[in-house]
Amino acid sequence: MESIKSHSYEVHLEELAEATLRQHIAKSNYSKIFILVDENTKKHCLPSFKKMLADKVDGILEIKSGEEHKHIQTCLQVWEALSSRGGDRKSLLINLGGGVLTDLGGFVASTFKRGIDFINVPTTLLSMVDASIGGKTGVDLGSLKNQIGVINQPKMVLVFPKFLKTLDARQVKSGYAEMLKHGLIKDADYWKALKNTKTFADSACIKKSISIKNDVVLQDPTEQGIRKILNFGHTLGHAIESYFLESDDKETLLHGEAIAIGMILEGYLSHELKGLSKLSLQEIKETFLKSFDKVTFDAEDIKAILKLLKYDKKNSHGDVNFVLLQSIGTAVTDIKIPSNLFHKAFAYYRE
Template identity: 55%
Template sequence: MKTIQAVSYPVHFQEESYAALTNLIAKNDYSTIFVLVDENTFEACYPRFLEKLNTSRDLKLIEIASGEINKNLNTCIKVWNAITDLGGDRKSLLITLGGGVITDLGGFVASCFKRGIDFVNIPTTLLSMVDASVGGKTGIDLGVLKNQIGLFANPQMVIVDDVYLNTLDEREIQSGTAEIIKYGLTYDYSLFEQIKKDKYNNINKLIFRSVEIKNEVVLEDPREKYLRKILNFGHTLGHAIESFYLESEDKKSLTHGEAIAIGMICESYMSSILLNLSIEKVAEIKETILSIYNKIEIQKEDFSAILDYLKHDKKNVNGQINFVLLNDFEDYKIDCIVPEELIIQSLEYYNS
């Protein structure tokens, strides 16, 4: 696959990408090279990375605990301390090897350490390949509130090697598929058609087109002033649902993709009431999504708690909750204000 050029960095694919990383390391003569992993990517992905990276340089490994629950400031402090203890300075490089938690947190850590050191993203999950590692967003959660602390910072490069997907179970593949569905509904309907027909069987093609789309959007709107907001479709309510299940002591946590899938169904229903999306197309979206994801029964007594999480969404302005809704496939409207009663109706529609 050809390299995709982002605003200030390339996105390389497959085995050829490691040669580009080797050249980057040689060209910049980094003082120290750190690799950030969690316990899962250390075991399943780090050996592949070492095998493919052709360098005699010493790599300093930093391992954190996996999971969204660890995407917080305390973990950042541990990583900053580790970099400091291991001799890191302004000429250091941080390579992130992992899913969205690793790439988001690692990019944030690198961007803040000594006011910024170089970093490279190597996503190992479908979700991070098609979304988290591309676009320059870094950040951490504040409690269970998603991505409340962060900044825009671009890596030196992104490496997408689909071999790492072999380390994932189907639930993690499904999680990343939600982002591909989002691209299909808002930007390129052919992706949604492929998902309907083959689910995620033609994964390389789906990944490449998804990265292409995100790059096109980010190039036009790097700071999310207008067009880039379409990438939030399904995420406004989806993040609130994800946070609620993450915080709940008596409910099983959802993956990011599972929560966003629910959010897309609900926000499609809102679109049919407030805009021009036909209820038949809403049903098509719901049927396709539920052919991939298990149905989660959201209890009515939990609706109010989910609405409370919505009030903390980072896209809110002047206390108003802003949604991205659809007039049609590939036809969106941003900054839509949705009445609370319609949000509740959309959750009931999902449950029905």
């Protein structure tokens, strides 16, 4: 399957990914090669992945899985492990895991010794189509999503769809939400095809989603303009995800589950402010609720979620900036929302 070219790296899939990795290792003369894993990828993905490297690994570094461990203390553990095992500026860090691990591992590599090479090997659908692509790295600040980080590109991204067989259905559906987002913001035909298929986790759909995100990133690597459209559903979605992460009496939501809610809410805002048709709004709501269970929000939940909006990364000069849809396949950025519409959006979601 043909590779996808970005600014300074390529995304390789399946057999070509394995061949490219071996060629890169053979010619790069790295002083040390480290693989970062969590307890899940160590058990389910590392054994087969190590065979591709022909025993050229100098160290396996393990962190705990889950968004609650995506913080600077975990980075400290990995930095110290790299240092104690002789890592230097000519070392390579391979991030073998989901979005939390590739975000954190990319940040660790970008800052260790002022920057070492890293390769992302995403093992979840979410990380294959979104988190590992585009060079965003970083960690959370408390429960606030992705507040600390840098944009720095990997040497390559290697996608092996076979790793999806190690996931439960909930994790796979979390990635499906981001794929649907790609259709909503950029490709109405892809949205239509994707919402009507049960085989969204195949290589063709994965490549299509990667291509859509990569095309946007190529136009705007540092998110000054059009790249902001990738945040559709994420302004409210991230606030919801953070709120559920910090609440002891709430079950933690996966990223895609929170973003699915965010896309329904921001779809409603799009209808009110940017002319998204009532029919399209209903289509968006029905599509997400077909795959994701409805979550209950009371008045205090909504109040707390809205307070978290002030921490969104897209904000500037005290304004909360939203990405909205004019139609399915067409997104607009930097939209201010009248405060009275937020409660109406949650009411629409609740109906």
